[in-house]
Amino acid sequence: MNEFHLRFEQARDKNFWQRLNPDLHITDEAKPFTITPLEIDPAKLEEAKASLKAEGYFQVHKLLDPKLTTKLARGVENLHKAGWPTPFAIIYDEYWELFFSLQQLFEAILDKGYKQVPNFWCWYIPTDKNSKGWGHHRDRPSVNTVLETGLPATLTTWIPLTEATPANGCIYIVPSPLDPNYPPGDLDRRDLHELQNVRALPASEGDVLGWTEALLHWGSRSSPKAENPRISISFTFQRADQNPFEVPLFEPDRYQTFNERLGLIAQNVCNYDAQGKTSPEILFACRRLGGLIPTISVQDGVPRQILESDKRLSESMLWSLQEEYFEKQRQNLWTGDQFYSTNRMPFVEAYVELVTSALTDCSSLIDPEQPLYILEIGGGSGCFAYRFLNDFVENLEDFDNLKKVKLKYILTDFSEAIVKKWAENKNLNALYEQGILDFAVFKAQKDRKLELRRSGQTLTPKDIKNPLIVIANHVFDSIEQDAFRITNGILQESKVTVFREDPDGSFGAQPSLDDLHIVERFLDVEGPYYENAAFDNIMAAFRDEIKEATFTMPIGALNCIDNLAAFCDEKLILISADQGYVRFDTERTTGLKKLDFDRHGYCTFDVNFMAISRLFKENGGTSLVENLDYSGLRVAFNSMISNRFQNTAHYFKHYLQRKNFLDSQLQIADLIKNGLRAGDYESSRVALFLSIVKAFNYDPQMFAIAHKDLLDERFKDLEEMNVQVRSELQETLHRTIRNIYIIDDNHKIFDSILRLYIQIDWFEECLKFSEEIIETYGDVSTAIDHAALSCEALKKYREAYEYFQRATRLPTSDRDWAAAGMKRMGKVLLQKGDSIVKFTIARAN
Ligand SMILES: C[S@@+](CC[C@H](N)C(=O)[O-])C[C@H]1O[C@@H](n2cnc3c(N)ncnc32)[C@H](O)[C@@H]1O
Missing domain, CATH: 3.40.50.150 (Vaccinia Virus protein VP39)
Known part of the structure; x- marks a missing residue:
């Protein structure tokens, strides 16, 4: 067995962990704790609350039994020596019990029913100059978690298991009143205004520290001067009356099963590997073990509605919503220029x-x-x-x-x-x-x-x-x-959970694809995935050829x-x-990427x-x-x-x-x-126009674009066309017209063609095309307008009069323009003694 598979097999073997730390226990049963939480002096609790309000953090001294912390520190040290990331500590009961024992403290700050957020870490910082804690940050810069009372909705708890000193990387903070960006300030900012504002928090084993997730803090650098490594553990908790800040939330009063602990550890190790210290073998094991619990997802207190969980992507509700969408849209999706x-x-x-x-x-x-x-x-x-x-x-x-x-x-x-x-x-x-x-x-x-x-x-x-x-x-x-990833020769399928979020919590009845999000959970694929051998062969080939990639089928x-x-x-x-x-x-x-899709009312995924x-x-x-x-x-x-x-x-x-x-x-x-639009061309505008339209295979939209900028206001080039150019233009018009495809009532595309006819004095053609449009599509205003204009030019005054009159009745035509045309035609017809016009005008008066 190579090192990759060995670490994976060891990690999921309870006996392995038991052998590594024989003094510690693993209860593989989701039952309530049987230990009694610590009795904490109420004055200490009040002090902790007051300190949180006043300065964004607290430190309760000597709360825990040093014998216990020594034992827990040894457990972490053993993990460290065996080459495991120290967050694996919470595979053992004792670290969960440690936090449960502080129930009175958490209830004082977060009220009864508080929850355990799936966000924790355990540090082992050796006594050398290369080791250090995490750089300066706020635990949740994305959202303010400090309530109006000054108490937090979420709380980071940090417990030193060995003495933490400035020499071995103790915690430093900026007390909240000295940080202008503490709520209601800008949490994205982390500037240190005055170095003197920084406060070191040396702590003895047995102390308990906590801070709001808005507090600016960091772990400092260690040094060879340190007497002992800094070993500490941290977990986040939140109030029960708030929406989750991260899911899945845990109940803090009971044991988690062995698999739940493994899943939680594995995901945290993967998520915080940004620190880059985890070995590839262990990362590989963690990628495979993370799927033991639902994927941790940041919710930041926003109401969330889970619509389905852990589905194969191809069996997800996305596709039925997609079908409904297309069925409902009919052709509205494609109207106009779209x-x-x-x-x-x-x-x-x-x-x-x-x-x-x-x-x-x-x-x-x-x-x-x-x-x-x-x-x-x-x-x-x-x-x-x-x-x-x-x-x-x-x-x-x-x-x-x-x-x-x-x-x-x-x-x-x-x-x-x-x-x-x-x-x-x-x-x-x-x-x-x-x-x-x-x-x-x-x-x-x-x-x-x-x-x-x-x-x-x-x-x-x-x-x-x-x-x-x-x-x-x-x-x-x-x-x-379907979605998959391959990590070191192991094929994993992605199971999706679909949800939507709404800050008001007023979710509409019908989910819309544009509002949906997914989180993925990765599980090893064992055996054939599809019932189709050809499809399974394709997957097998991918698995054999690729070391690490994310892909879809x-x-x-x-x-x-x-x-x-x-x-x-x-x-x-x-x-x-x-x-x-x-x-x-x-x-x-390449690498392990999150799956997402494009939203356009319906969803699209890249095709492999x-x-x-x-x-x-x-x-x-x-x-x-x-x-x-x-x-x-x-x-x-x-x-x-x-x-x-x-x-x-x-x-x-x-x-x-x-x-x-x-x-x-x-x-x-x-x-x-x-x-x-630059307008400075060497070729004739007509030649340019023809080249563009032809290059685009007589595309009507391109015709309209080229017409607008090249020909709309310029008549000179058009007037000077020779016979050959005229015939090319005729062919171009004919072909472009053939490519016009009309959906619903959008007839704008006819505009530029009709206009061009008038510009080049092809009135007969303009009238003919307008009449064809009117016959096919009814009273299309641009066709009526151009029919009126062509008739006027062709001295068909009676028809022109009637088209102008029709135009005055169309909401989309320019009625003043049409009325003026009618008047103009009326005058000519009157002069010619047209009896109907005489009658109409008499009636109008
Ligand atoms: C994004 S549109 C593309 C339309 C068109 N081919 C185009 O390029 O303009 C997808 C089309 O596929 C249709 N469609 C979706 N699922 C389908 C299926 N399973 N079988 C056949 N058509 C489907 C939809 O109704 C919709 O008309």
Whole structure:
């Protein structure tokens, strides 16, 4: 057995501890203490309270029997000699009994029912010049624990087991009246204003010291002049009528079991290893033993509601809340400008190229007589599907062996509400009419059939003859994950406790994901973890390869892949994009890190792309993952088809990855957005405008941005366009219009296009486009306004009059502007003797 495992085995062996300190005891039973607490002179108690109020600390002299403290000091010394961190002292009953014996003191200060906070330490400071106590600090700088009475809600108790002197590192304090930052001051500050304010607290064995958690204090440096090592022990207590300051709280009047003591010691040793003195072997043992009690968590007196405890992450309530959230949101998440980058045109372009390459790579497997299905899971707004299909259909035309495929795009989401919304969407309907799109509700982890909403057809695995292309964007980072860590070859699972905190204590009825927090408890994984050998193999490989790391298993994604592979008889091509990581040696994963998630109303966890890659590779497939460290959104191409995917790999490596295409597009967009304002360009504004819009694959948002800064106020360049530029502009307008995807009632995106038409005097086109918008979406104010303007320019005064009139009735139009237009048109029409206008005006008068 190596030293790592030896320390672990020793630590959990009660007999080992018993042999180490035969004079001390270990009661492994959660029963009340049988000893009687000390009778303390009431005058001493009053004195301690008065001192706490006056100076933030107390020292009661000669309270404990020196014979006892000598015995306890010896116990600590034995631990020290055997190479164990001295906090292991509380494995023995006697150190718990020591604190229990002070019950009268604690009751005097904290009242009856006081609790033991899971925060303690035991020091052995040798007599040399390199040893010292803890540096100057307050025990709880995060929150004020001093009550208005001057007494504390929490109390640190510090008991010297040997004599503590200035020569061996005794405690120093700044009495509260001499510390301007003592409550109600700023507890984050620790400045020592005048060194003369510092007070040394030499103490004899048998004394008991205590202070509020706001008191500034430290342990000084030892020296060879010291006669004995400084041995001391400290524990924190709190009032019962306050919310916990740290959990789990202990009842101070009973024994804790052996395992509870071990768990408490182990966690404290890990938490305070910031001191850096613990050996790796012992730290390793403590990491494994910490899970014996719930994880210590700082609560600082804030009301907390525990919603669930010790769940596997994938079985946590987070996921059911997540499903409810998506179901409730419908498409509100994606309205307006809030499309994710996965719906923007450069991203669409990359996917169109990837799918096209993959199909050319395995064209020999495609039967043109059979439908070629593209299945999007977690389709969300539907915008990606709409934009992808338009471009993709065009792309197929370039390839003789692909142009005849019977393409069918199945847009799915697990949320019924979202799928219903698609059926009403005008953009998607147009594609449905072309026979290339259908919708279905589909839970990708488990469903084995697709009931198509529009055609009524049901697709089952036997209908999938061609390779199945699956698209999943920001789905795997929003579905179930499990969390683990590996420490020195031992795999530990993370069990999560989910809670929320509310300073008012008025928790709303329905928890919202944005308000939830988690604490993890780590337990060794023994034996297979999943019922799926492939998944367990992935974990086993990680365990063998990594020394120390924190990672997640995207179990939701793995289940989706398993299910989808079965759905298409392993002819699976999966293209996905998520936030996530591709290495174990980065800041994100190296060492032992706390798990957390991003909150956006729903939650997302980083995806471990290595797990997904392995699943495909172990099935003889291909896996390409963007591996740049700073990539925020990673695209992965994975397939189970045994094919070299040469075109795809080429495109992936040379285009997507080397250029960091997706991230750089977003960054360039940012640069353009802000850089355009500088205004000092060498090229013509129209040329710049066209280049930007084209570079972004005719992205409507980019069109609006470039239009605003380049063309909105400048007409000269536009007036001077030659025929070729005009035709390029026409093509650009046409393509950008095709990419507009409307959700709900947000039609702002039409503005810049309509405006540009007017600026370049393309009134016919402007009128036509406005009328199309009005026909499809009803009285969209920008379309009515522009229809009025184009009619006026085209001298269609009667229509112009009517559009202006319609505009005056729309709350979103500029009514004064519309009324002025109406008046202007009225005048012209009157001059022309238009009878209806005459009549309307007469009636208005
Ligand atoms: C973060 S959104 C991404 C939407 C879209 N793919 C995009 O990139 O804009 C996640 C989507 O996945 C859907 N979803 C969540 N869990 C799912 C599951 N188990 N199966 C299928 N869809 C799921 C949600 O309803 C939501 O539409």
